[in-house]
Amino acid sequence: MSKVYAVNTASAQKANINREEYAALYEFSIRDPETFWSEQAKKYVDWFTPWQNVMDGDLQEGNIRWFHDATLNVCYNCLDRHLPEHKDNTAILWEGDEPHENEKITFQTLHEKVCQLANGLKSLGVKKGHRVCIYLPMIPQAAIAMLACARIGAVHSVVFAGFSAHALRERLIDADCSVLITAKEGRRGGKTIPLKDNVEHALQKCPCIQQVIMVDSPDKTYLDCKTLMDSMPKDCPAEPMQAEDPLFILYTSGSTGKPKGVLHTTAGYLLYTTMTFKQVFDYQPSDVYWCTADVGWVTGHSYLIYGPLSNAATTLMFASTPNYPDASRIWQVVDKHQVTILYTAPTAIRALMRDGDDYVKKTSRKTLRLLGTVGEPINPEVWEWYYHMVGEGRCPVVDTWWQTETGGIMISPLPGATELKPGSATLPMLGIEPALLDEQDKEIQGPGTGKLVIKKPWPSIMRTVYGDHKRFLETYLKPAAGYYFTGDKANRDEDGFYWLAGRLDDVINVSGHRLGTAEIESAIVSHKAVAEAAVVSFPHDIKGEAIYAFVTPITGITVDDNLMGEIKARVKHVIGSIAVPDIIQFTSDLPKTRSGKIMRRILRNIAHGELQDFGDTSTLADPTIVDALIAQKPALK
Numbered sequence: 001m002s003k004v005y006a007v008n009t010a011s012a013q014k015a016n017i018n019r020e021e022y023a024a025l026y027e028f029s030i031r032d033p034e035t036f037w038s039e040q041a042k043k044y045v046d047w048f049t050p051w052q053n054v055m056d057g058d059l060q061e062g063n064i065r066w067f068h069d070a071t072l073n074v075c076y077n078c079l080d081r082h083l084p085e086h087k088d089n090t091a092i093l094w095e096g097d098e099p100h101e102n103e104k105i106t107f108q109t110l111h112e113k114v115c116q117l118a119n120g121l122k123s124l125g126v127k128k129g130h131r132v133c134i135y136l137p138m139i140p141q142a143a144i145a146m147l148a149c150a151r152i153g154a155v156h157s158v159v160f161a162g163f164s165a166h167a168l169r170e171r172l173i174d175a176d177c178s179v180l181i182t183a184k185e186g187r188r189g190g191k192t193i194p195l196k197d198n199v200e201h202a203l204q205k206c207p208c209i210q211q212v213i214m215v216d217s218p219d220k221t222y223l224d225c226k227t228l229m230d231s232m233p234k235d236c237p238a239e240p241m242q243a244e245d246p247l248f249i250l251y252t253s254g255s256t257g258k259p260k261g262v263l264h265t266t267a268g269y270l271l272y273t274t275m276t277f278k279q280v281f282d283y284q285p286s287d288v289y290w291c292t293a294d295v296g297w298v299t300g301h302s303y304l305i306y307g308p309l310s311n312a313a314t315t316l317m318f319a320s321t322p323n324y325p326d327a328s329r330i331w332q333v334v335d336k337h338q339v340t341i342l343y344t345a346p347t348a349i350r351a352l353m354r355d356g357d358d359y360v361k362k363t364s365r366k367t368l369r370l371l372g373t374v375g376e377p378i379n380p381e382v383w384e385w386y387y388h389m390v391g392e393g394r395c396p397v398v399d400t401w402w403q404t405e406t407g408g409i410m411i412s413p414l415p416g417a418t419e420l421k422p423g424s425a426t427l428p429m430l431g432i433e434p435a436l437l438d439e440q441d442k443e444i445q446g447p448g449t450g451k452l453v454i455k456k457p458w459p460s461i462m463r464t465v466y467g468d469h470k471r472f473l474e475t476y477l478k479p480a481a482g483y484y485f486t487g488d489k490a491n492r493d494e495d496g497f498y499w500l501a502g503r504l505d506d507v508i509n510v511s512g513h514r515l516g517t518a519e520i521e522s523a524i525v526s527h528k529a530v531a532e533a534a535v536v537s538f539p540h541d542i543k544g545e546a547i548y549a550f551v552t553p554i555t556g557i558t559v560d561d562n563l564m565g566e567i568k569a570r571v572k573h574v575i576g577s578i579a580v581p582d583i584i585q586f587t588s589d590l591p592k593t594r595s596g597k598i599m600r601r602i603l604r605n606i607a608h609g610e611l612q613d614f615g616d617t618s619t620l621a622d623p624t625i626v627d628a629l630i631a632q633k634p635a636l637k
């Protein structure tokens with residue numbers, strides 16, 4: 001039996017929905033989705049012209065459209081509509097890498113800056129539908145750039161500033177971006193991120209980019225962002241967009257080597273992120289909300305920028321790491337800015353927990369009333385620490401399960417409405433109908449474990465893989481016909497609560513970052529001394545999962561620390577530091593079946609240190625390889 005925490009009465013008093021209302025609304029949202037979503041669309045979004053059709057298309061064909069004949073603008077919803085009542089409220093509360101670096105940007109100022117950059121983009125010839133890449137650290141210009149694109153109907157593609165030049169170029173070319181907005185450098189955890197150097201490398205073979213706008217451009221090679229903005233008028237009309245016009249592309253990893261450009265469109269995405277932000281975080285006008293995610297990931301899109309700003313919330317943007325200069329920083333920021341809602345990742349909580357309670361106890365945290373996590377499963381003991389030590393038993397913990405592809409939170413407790421079970425993402429959002437499928441793709445009824453799928457389209461489901469619709473269909477709609485396939489495994493208990501149980505495919509989750517093993521393997525194999533590589537994950541106390549690479553060098557190559565260093569450098573060069581293997585084991589061959597297929601299951605066992613029972617190994621072409629791998633396994637740090 002898992003532990004159950006009753007609905008927190010203090011949070012229930014404030015909450016925008018209680019248990020009975022959730023149950024009734026959920027039932028209604030599934031029974032009559034058209035009416036339900038229509039009501040939500042009126043409640044949460046301002047439209048320029050209304051819709052006739054709520055939804056068409058289905059999960060068989062994948063031609064999904066929501067409100068397709070309506071028009072609206074996402075930036076208008078995030079800024080303009082708040083000006084009459086909230087223009088002097090803080091929209092972005094920025095905390096820099098060093099604790100003394102702070103900035104408050106009101107809705108009025110943010111509106112002006114966004115208009116100026118939007119006008120700047122227009123002056124460079126950027127039009128509706130053009131793709132603009134944003135490669136920026138966590139500075140307000142990142143938010144300004146995203147909103148400026150949305151204002152004029154340009155499609156942004158944010159590339160995480162930790163990605164290498166090579167990864168940036170790949171994404172620029174795939175989305176055929178004409179403009180790049182970047183910065184000379186970034187600062188994080190006291191270190192400099194050399195963005196300009198990366199950009200220069202990336203642009204060497206990147207004909208699509210016509211203009212580069214650079215924050216703090218050191219010379220005239222690139223357009224200086226501030227100079228461009230200062231020269232522009234502070235007003236720029238918000239372009240009326242069709243509901244299904246693309247809003248952004250965001251690259252994510254899958255089971256093949258090439259990252260996928262997940263495409264989200266205008267109305268459905270805005271509606272869903274606005275609604276779920278309000279409900280999951282129980283947002284109230286006096287809140288100060290802090291999501292620690294980087295803008296380079298989907299959480300940074302949906303719950304750092306769009307969801308909060310659309311609700312007129314104050315969103316705290318943090319350029320540093322939770323433990324810089326020391327492990328107390330995160331809690332000091334909470335006290336300094338009187339944060340009421342904190343949304344972060346299990347990997348950060350695990351690292352802070354390891355550093356000890358004293359760092360937490362020396363801060364007050366009395367303003368906190370709600371805690372959230374996202375990105376990976378949270379271990380029950382870490383959940384308990386977050387709940388008791390950080391939140392002093394006062395703040396509900398919302399463990400939110402979702403994906404880049406889903407656009408917004410799909411399974412999560414609602415404060416005041418849902419009992420909490422440490423380690424469970426609990427129940428589906430309104431309008432979301434999950435199911436578990438068995439081996440034969442039959443729906444499991446009641447408690448059980450299976451493939452997690454979603455039964456009906458929801459407003460913020462991704463619409464396609466940019467430039468590759470076939471891949472969209474094959475990855476998400478074909479694996480379980482008629483369902484959206486999440487790629488995750490889950491367990492449902494006797495109360496109908498969901499417990500996420502990891503991926504079904506070759507995607508690994510390192511510190512909440514999604515990486516495809518095939519991507520890392522191709523980076524390793526691109527080193528000239530490597531013949532073959534296979535990458536698996538193994539459990540890691542802080543990162544959740546860590547990367548274990550089995551590498552076969554080409555014949556005649558001497559294996560030494562130097563080669564190991566070069567391979568790591570190669571991965572850093574091709575993808576970025578986040579993908580560098582924690583362990584590299586050299587081997588003369590990989591365990592393969594007689595038909596030549598790598599037996600990853602065996603490699604996984606070895607990486608996990610499970611060296612006794614390898615299951616059925618009768619198809620192995622050469623069983624001695626497994627013995628050699630075990631004998632030469634490096635010690636885990």
Ligand code: WTA
Nearest residue numbers: 374375376377399400401402403404500514
């Ligand atoms: C995993 C991040 C367990 C899952 C928003 C999913 C989680 C992948 C949780 C998506 C959670 C995300 N509990 N696992 N609360 N949240 N995941 O696209 O495997 O970066 O498929 O989106 O992270 O990662 P992505």
